[in-house]
Amino acid sequence: MNDPDAAPPSLTGLSTYLLSRTGKAARAALAERLAVRGLRLWHMAVLAALADFGPHAQRDLASRLGVDPSDMAKVVDQLASAGRVERVRDPADRRRLTVTATEEGRAALAELDAEARAVQDALLAPLTAAEREQLHALLLRVHLALPGNAG
Amino acid sequence: MNDPDAAPPSLTGLSTYLLSRTGKAARAALAERLAVRGLRLWHMAVLAALADFGPHAQRDLASRLGVDPSDMAKVVDQLASAGRVERVRDPADRRRLTVTATEEGRAALAELDAEARAVQDALLAPLTAAEREQLHALLLRVHLALPGNAG
């Protein structure tokens, strides 16, 4: 109770503080795992978007994930170099690059997802399965209400 | 449903992703409000620690908040310049600086707390009061299980 390293109740009484703290921990843990494979969180996000919604024009990828198109170009470039993504010029509009996940990319995403779930299991260890679902449902509603996340 | 800006379900299905996203949104929103007053999140954390636990040696502040002592020195220095905190040399151990919140500092914290709750109300708008409490309780348990947050 008198732990000299305990966080101030003034802060732990704020859900936003807890959100920020636990979120950062989650992010850091996953990023660390991905770094082992030479990947970053954006790489996973791009692979996920392609897997879920199919091929995208690069610009649409950027828009969907809320990244600067210039930064997206770099991420896609790295994924392409690693063979996890294919870029082909759209014949209908030769300015566009259509980005598609390769078989290798889909396999990589599956592994990444497994890593993410492992991290999540560790983070949410103190909660029961039912509580985790509760938490997820609540967070999802908050997330959807965030600006730029219309369902 | 076919919103071209919707996030990939592969990601929104991960609680860690939602935590990270909503946490970042919370952090950013509060940081923006504090910036108006020329403060950062660490300033608020320090004031909260002092208000909750009373005066600290600067080193203990750093340890409690998990910050590098060198960085803490800078934060405390800024708070002192703004008159929100007082540093006095501990006569029992003249290496130590005892940091105390001034009346002004306590007042500032109250305002900051109000800002934080406003941000929180906006963020958690889609949830009922009962759901917010649920969310808070779940997050608190996760937070306490985080490395270095023993109760």
Place this chain on the structure above:
DNA sequence: ACCTATAGTGGGTCCACACCCACTATTACC
């Protein structure tokens, strides 16, 4: 007294993230 450890401080590095601009290639408009 001597040596080691500790508190605070100033300085610097490294990294990730978010932006922004300029430029080329291509398309759309009129």
Place this chain on the structure above:
DNA sequence: GGTAATAGTGGGTGTGGACCCACTATAGGT
């Protein structure tokens, strides 16, 4: 056909956070 808009790219900037080291002053151990 000429002009404006758009897709992608390369390069650069600014910021915030975490970390690390060297240095001074003081304390503690023997």
